[in-house]
Amino acid sequence: MSALPTPAAPARRPRHPRRARRLRDLRRTGATGDKPATGGNPATGENPATGDNPARGRAPATGRVRRLRENLVAYLFLSAALICFALFAWYPIVRGVLLGFQQVTFAQPAEWVGLDNFRRLFADPLFATAWRNTGYFTLLALVFGFAAPFVTAVVLNELRRGQSYLRLTVYLPVMLPPIVTMLLWRWFYDPGPGLFNNVLGVLHLPAQQWLESEHLAMISLVLVSTWANMGTTTLIYLAALGGIPGELYEAAELDGASIRRRLWHVTIPQVRFILLITLLLQVIGTMQVFVEPFVLTGGGPDDATVTILLLLYRYAFVYNDFGLASAMSTLLFVVLGLFAGLYLRLTRTKD
Amino acid sequence: MAATEPRSRTLIAPAELTRPVGRFLHRFVLGATLTGFTLAFVFPLYWMTTGALKTSAELAEPRPTVLPSSWHPESYSEAWTNTGLAGYFLNTVLLAFGALLFQLVIDVCAAYALSKLRPVLGNAVLAMMLATLMLPVSALLVPVYLTVVDVPLVHVNLINTPFAIWLPAAANAFNVFILKRFFDQIPTELLDAARIDGAGTVRVLVSVILPLSRPVLAVVSIFAVVGVWKDFLWPMLVLPDETKQPITVALNRLAEFMPANQLLAGMVMASVPLLVLFLLFQRHIISGLTAGSLKG
Numbered sequence: 158m159s160a161l162p163t164p165a166a167p168a169r170r171p172r173h174p175r176r177a178r179r180l181r182d183l184r185r186t187g188a189t190g191d192k193p194a195t196g197g198n199p200a201t202g203e204n205p206a207t208g209d210n211p212a213r214g215r216a217p218a219t220g221r222v223r224r225l226r227e228n229l230v231a232y233l234f235l236s237a238a239l240i241c242f243a244l245f246a247w248y249p250i251v252r253g254v255l256l257g258f259q260q261v262t263f264a265q266p267a268e269w270v271g272l273d274n275f276r277r278l279f280a281d282p283l284f285a286t287a288w289r290n291t292g293y294f295t296l297l298a299l300v301f302g303f304a305a306p307f308v309t310a311v312v313l314n315e316l317r318r319g320q321s322y323l324r325l326t327v328y329l330p331v332m333l334p335p336i337v338t339m340l341l342w343r344w345f346y347d348p349g350p351g352l353f354n355n356v357l358g359v360l361h362l363p364a365q366q367w368l369e370s371e372h373l374a375m376i377s378l379v380l381v382s383t384w385a386n387m388g389t390t391t392l393i394y395l396a397a398l399g400g401i402p403g404e405l406y407e408a409a410e411l412d413g414a415s416i417r418r419r420l421w422h423v424t425i426p427q428v429r430f431i432l433l434i435t436l437l438l439q440v441i442g443t444m445q446v447f448v449e450p451f452v453l454t455g456g457g458p459d460d461a462t463v464t465i466l467l468l469l470y471r472y473a474f475v476y477n478d479f480g481l482a483s484a485m486s487t488l489l490f491v492v493l494g495l496f497a498g499l500y501l502r503l504t505r506t507k508d
Numbered sequence: 509m510a511a512t513e514p515r516s517r518t519l520i521a522p523a524e525l526t527r528p529v530g531r532f533l534h535r536f537v538l539g540a541t542l543t544g545f546t547l548a549f550v551f552p553l554y555w556m557t558t559g560a561l562k563t564s565a566e567l568a569e570p571r572p573t574v575l576p577s578s579w580h581p582e583s584y585s586e587a588w589t590n591t592g593l594a595g596y597f598l599n600t601v602l603l604a605f606g607a608l609l610f611q612l613v614i615d616v617c618a619a620y621a622l623s624k625l626r627p628v629l630g631n632a633v634l635a636m637m638l639a640t641l642m643l644p645v646s647a648l649l650v651p652v653y654l655t656v657v658d659v660p661l662v663h664v665n666l667i668n669t670p671f672a673i674w675l676p677a678a679a680n681a682f683n684v685f686i687l688k689r690f691f692d693q694i695p696t697e698l699l700d701a702a703r704i705d706g707a708g709t710v711r712v713l714v715s716v717i718l719p720l721s722r723p724v725l726a727v728v729s730i731f732a733v734v735g736v737w738k739d740f741l742w743p744m745l746v747l748p749d750e751t752k753q754p755i756t757v758a759l760n761r762l763a764e765f766m767p768a769n770q771l772l773a774g775m776v777m778a779s780v781p782l783l784v785l786f787l788l789f790q791r792h793i794i795s796g797l798t799a800g801s802l803k804g
Contacts, residue, residue: 227625228628230709231621231626231630232627234617234618235617235618235627235633237614237617237678238614238615238678239618241614241676242636242637242640242681244655244659244679245655246637246640246643246648246681248655249652249655250651252651252655253647253650256650261654311519314518314519315518315520315537316538317538318538323545324794325790326546326550327545328790328793329553329783329786330549330552332734332779332785333738333782334738334740334782335740336740336757336759337778340759340760344768345552349568350569352555352572355570384548389797392794392797398518401518407517410521423519441644445645447646447741448740451741469646469649470741473649473650474745479650483650486647486650487647489647490644493644494642
């Protein structure tokens with residue numbers, strides 16, 4: 158869902174505009190096109206759809222009018238989308254960058270302050286903490302969130318029964334609203350009646366301060382996040398694994414390759430591209446983690462789980478410092494842009 | 509999917525599975541995954557649903573019980589009426605279906621124009637729309653918020669109105685892209701035939717294209733509803749008026765004050781529609797998921 162598809166190639170159109178128009182008119186009027194050079198048959202030229210201008214295509218002037226009208230109709234259909242995109246995507250992109258160099262308060266018009274916001278950003282000790290924490294979260298999320306779905310998918314692909322049930326269950330958490338997931342897990346993590354410490358107790362293991370310990374808090378967040386999101390990745394991997402031609406395995410088997418070697422020399426190279434793409438998408442996604450720390454830890458304990466987006470939220474909506482927040486999102490955008498650029502390059506070379 | 513069609517060869521050869529060791533291992537792994545998955549992914553849902561049936565005192569006990577010692581289904585109705593969850597639930601429905609309507613109408617029209625009416629600069633418009641997919645959502649959080657507070661040119665404040673959710677949701681390049689790609693496959697001859705029969709531009713869209721596009725419309729609709737239903741940060745920002753908030757935002761705000769069993773009941777209510785949607789439309793959801801990420 159979050160993938161970035163490459164634009165489809167535009168349909169081939171005749172080079173010469175006048176000729177193109179004539180061909181188009183011929184098609185519209187239902188002529189069979191056996192004599193395209195004459196520019197339409199006046200006898201069948203009457204178009205019941207519009208009813209007017211039977212001689213269209215012969216006189217360039219009327220053709221131009223018609224072309225103009227077609228464009229107008231098309232842009233009428235596009236107008237609502239254009240307005241929405243302009244207001245909520247294109248204009249904010251430009252404004253977001255500009256805001257980083259401005260001081261914004263609701264009371265006064267925005268004031269140009271140059272690099273001031275960036276200077277204040279780098280002076281804030283939390284800024285470095287947030288980047289470090291987010292980097293740590295992303296790394297952990299890759300270790301868990303990358304390995305777990307792949308292993309799951311490989312195992313599921315081998316199972317001869319129960320596949321549809323397993324596929325269904327692994328995707329269930331994805332359908333839960335994130336806030337429900339977080340509230341549920343907050344309760345599991347609870348040091349008192351929480352499920353996890355009780356399970357540890359049954360296994361005679363020491364109880365943990367899941368969210369209150371500086372060392373464990375981030376790992377606890379990654380656990381929830383992985384639980385909630387692994388369904389998507391697993392299903393993508395499963396689809397990729399299903400597409401591997403069986404003959405490859407057969408050939409490897411005839412050559413005497415063990416299961417481990419088949420996995421290493423057939424499975425992984427065959428899905429390497431998908432692995433790479435999901436890796437990039439996961440980095441882009443997990444760098445923007447917000448709900449987990451917001452609901453579960455609020456950034457604590459001792460700022461151990463303050464992430465970039467949590468800090469950005471505080472700058473903008475707690476301190477109402479939109480300039481500072483925008484400077485931060487510009488930096489985030491630059492970093493994520495590198496990954497996105499890499500992604501685009503990869504998808505393009507594959508085509 | 510699996511049972512009827514002949515399975516293609518996978519990592520482990522059929523011969524390896526028929527050997528006693530292989531058969532034992534397969535059964536062992538199958539059993540382990542079935543239990544593991546049920547415990548990991550179904551049990552939490554069971555825990556949430558039955559937790560709401562316990563008393564708050566039972567929930568606070570240091571030793572959790574798997575089955576409620578006494579059943580209190582009234583916590584669901586209490587949460588629904590006393591805490592006002594009914595209102596938040598209806599807000600969510602309104603937001604989700606409004607967003608669905610806006611997305612469908614606006615994005616279908618745009619995709620139709622780009623795919624079949626092919627205006628001048630159409631490809632440039634499409635490219636600019638797709639470029640927005642490259643942006644991380646969080647980079648636009650602040651500027652879009654400021655736009656909603658004071659819409660340029662018309663100077664309207666959309667805060668606390670559902671339009672603050674609906675309109676930004678309609679600027680969805682992914683929708684436009686998959687709709688356009690689907691419309692592209694519909695043969696032009698079909699549209700020409702309809703035109704000869706006297707259908708106008710709108711009529712062609714409504715009577716020819718839309719009926720043929722049911723699968724893709726289903727995918728777009730499901731993702732539209734699910735997306736808005738699950739959202740948390742954006743509605744929290746643009747709907748500060750508590751009476752207008754969706755259930756996700758309300759639950760987080762009320763989590764501190766509500767009795768534990770009613771909170772759990774509310775969490776179940778917030779999840780059930782999505783889970784039902786998923787069970788009904790799994791095929792569409794999974795195909796949309798893989799179509800979006802694999803065949804890009």
